[in-house]
Amino acid sequence: MTTIQSPAAPQTHQPPSLFSLIRAHAKAQVLEQLRIPIAVISSAIFPTMTFLFFILPQSSITEYPPAVLTALAQLAMFGVLSAFLFGYGIGVAEDRANPWTTYLRTLPLGPVPPTVGRAVTAMLFSFIALLPLFLLGALTTRAFEPFIDGTLEWWRIPVTIVTLLLAGLPFLFLGLMIGYLCTAKVAIAVVQVVFFPLSFVGGMLLPPMVFPDWLNVISLATPTRAARDLSVEVLTGAGLHASTIPVLLAWTLVFGALALWANRRDQGRRFR
Numbered sequence: 001m002t003t004i005q006s007p008a009a010p011q012t013h014q015p016p017s018l019f020s021l022i023r024a025h026a027k028a029q030v031l032e033q034l035r036i037p038i039a040v041i042s043s044a045i046f047p048t049m050t051f052l053f054f055i056l057p058q059s060s061i062t063e064y065p066p067a068v069l070t071a072l073a074q075l076a077m078f079g080v081l082s083a084f085l086f087g088y089g090i091g092v093a094e095d096r097a098n099p100w101t102t103y104l105r106t107l108p109l110g111p112v113p114p115t116v117g118r119a120v121t122a123m124l125f126s127f128i129a130l131l132p133l134f135l136l137g138a139l140t141t142r143a144f145e146p147f148i149d150g151t152l153e154w155w156r157i158p159v160t161i162v163t164l165l166l167a168g169l170p171f172l173f174l175g176l177m178i179g180y181l182c183t184a185k186v187a188i189a190v191v192q193v194v195f196f197p198l199s200f201v202g203g204m205l206l207p208p209m210v211f212p213d214w215l216n217v218i219s220l221a222t223p224t225r226a227a228r229d230l231s232v233e234v235l236t237g238a239g240l241h242a243s244t245i246p247v248l249l250a251w252t253l254v255f256g257a258l259a260l261w262a263n264r265r266d267q268g269r270r271f272r
Contacts, residue, residue, distance in 0.1 A: 092179025
């Protein structure tokens, strides 16, 4: 008696999920960052060193909890701004000149996995940079006395960290736009030209309370001031200006649309 064996069913390979693609890109970019330890260390300690040299010597600030909490929130947002602008503005421009990245962009992945993977990486290292800053503030000043005596709620601390990262999204998109429009050398100059004026007018280097009226009006219309004020409010409960949330959302949408346009423009010029 002979038996007839049916042919084996062909194996079908399921395409990787979007989550697995994002995870792979994020892992690759984290490992790439860790291969240059000095870059990770410098970005992590930059806000802390600023606090150490410019805030800690001023007892009028460190002995007054609301003032030192405001300074911590400002410098934390300053660090997130720096990480996102430099990490994206310069990092994306350098990647565009990298043959491996050029090859990756020819694959049918779309822009979402590498972009989200880079965002996850930037947020991770920004979070790492916030830890020593808040730890230094807790150990050397009276910043956290309001949380100990019950004046402020403890939930404000983790929510502030999440707020800082989310409020940095417009700067992430701005960095993407610069990275896709400029070469690596040009991107360095453009990011530096954009970074310091935005930091100053947004009240991250000087408290906006000392601004003259005309500068304060300009400041309230900038994404850095909106991000700064939102972070300060969440940490201290100081209250928000009516324009803060609309301004932050508007700039996020504008820079997000420009980043998408710059990505498609670069894609069209280089791969079509």
